[in-house]
Amino acid sequence: MSQSTDLQHLHSALRLITEIRARSGKLLQNVADGMAVKHGDENKEKRFLSELKTLLDGVSGQIGELEQTLNNQPPISNPLPLGQSVYLSLDTAIDSIPIYQNLVSSYRWLDKTHEYASSAAGFLGQNSLNRSIGKVSKNRRRPNTSHTAPPKSVTLDRILKAILIFKGLMIEWVVVKGFNEESTKPDGSLDVWSDSKYQVFQRITENANAAMLNFQSPLYPELGVKSFMTYLHSFLKLFTEKCKKCGYHLHNNIPPTWREFKTLEPFHEDCRP
């Protein structure tokens, strides 16, 4: 049923209520006044009672009409009892009338958004390359139950150490630091979040994360880990090997921190092929 028809029903119901109030008021007033001069001298009881009956019939007829109108009023589709805010809908101030409507419509939008997000999460979940970082969960309160091994620290000669976080056989996160840098927190656990204080290892951290994604193989995860370890191993000559493009070791005071993924040849960031 259209909104205008709903409003018409509401208008006629309100009009009927006003009329019922007026007629009932008149009826009660007549009862209170009792018999009066207007009823004449003869059969005045009969005239008085007849007048009351007419008024009562009028009131009861209109009550019947009101019931009819309310029965025709369709129930509000899918009522949304939004907690205490439902009382906003009872506020008669003109300014307040749209508030509850807007609230209900926003709530419905939010509900739809949740629904679409759940469907999207379902599709994303089918992608085996997905990572638990930023993972969408249908239920936000549910903890991430995917298996995550405790972080591992890998040391490469006296050059660098890398902290790796594995999810099963997939590498999730890499942090590279200098060989002499602190990599544990005061409680003895590995510090997986703080960056190296050296620019060179910050660059390598960024590049290693890119390499980790590049080498990842959903079908052969162990091959991905192996390729990544080979990549990491190529930094053994970080402070001795020259850039393949410019032929210099230092560029902006930084050695070649980029490794070409296939050949593992060293390049400065600015000299990348």
Ligand SMILES: [Zn+2]
């Ligand atoms: Zn270069």
